[in-house]
Amino acid sequence: MPELPEVEVVRAGLDPYIAGRTIVAVQNFHPRAARRSAIGLHDAVGRRMLWMSRRGKYLWAPFAGRQHAFVMHLGMSGQLLIQQRTQPNPKHLRITVEFDDVDRQLRFVDQRTFGHLMIDELTDDGHGGAVPICVSHISRDLLDPVLDRTQVVARIRAKATGIKRVLLDQSVVSGIGNIYADEALWAARIHAETPATVLTSRQVAKLLEEAIAVMQRALAQGGTSFDELYVNVNGQSGYFSRSLNAYGQAGKPCPRCGSDIQRAKFMNRSSFYCPRCQKQARA
DNA sequence: CATAGATCCTGTATGC
């Protein structure tokens, strides 16, 4: 569920809390919450976390020594909450991480259990930084200053499939999910099933600019929340859902032309689009 | 190798 803006809100909330703290205990209550790894979650005990990093929808906190990191992914319904130790356990609590903080702890709550935490080895990211091995197949995201946008445009146009599938392919460009894919396609007036190969470089560049713009606007609003499933580290919802132009707007008028926004089945989920602004192009 | 589709899970909404 959470896409780049929502994950970034969580990162920014966690960073000042975890930076410099040492883990004193980890409790796992669910077999799927910790991903299989050569290093178990309990090896985090005694390690000091430096800061909170993010690539796309992945979060990680490098440990002092920069050899390993605590990796986190929220999946569809994950939450990372900083809560008082005395606060009752939330429903779907999967993992508790205790630090050298007598009052509060980090709680990983995840209804659908598609998210996970793990400890992983760090590897060189090619630009003087480090990335966990399990994240190294994920491309840089659109808010990453090191991202080579020209290269991304070329990679997108080389894909033999529909443009929305490519936007959702985290190995091409990361951070975009179903909401922001639909919003970016709406803004760029491109149909989801348009073959990536028929788009011009200019069109794809424009699409990426729209994706950046909508994600930055969402970030400024604390992300998109439809319910209590996505919240920040303090349990608060973001407000961007009221600014969506296409996603979830089936039957409502397109803010640009007034036609009814349509819903179509797409990859076992949904696409929302304006049938007038976003015409299907042919190969 | 690249791509399409199924699948992992729990909860809610909707229709009969």
Added chain:
DNA sequence: TGCATACAGGATCTAT
């Protein structure tokens, strides 16, 4: 009310 079905913000595995 009960039951069945569809759907939900994602990533990964499998088959082709």
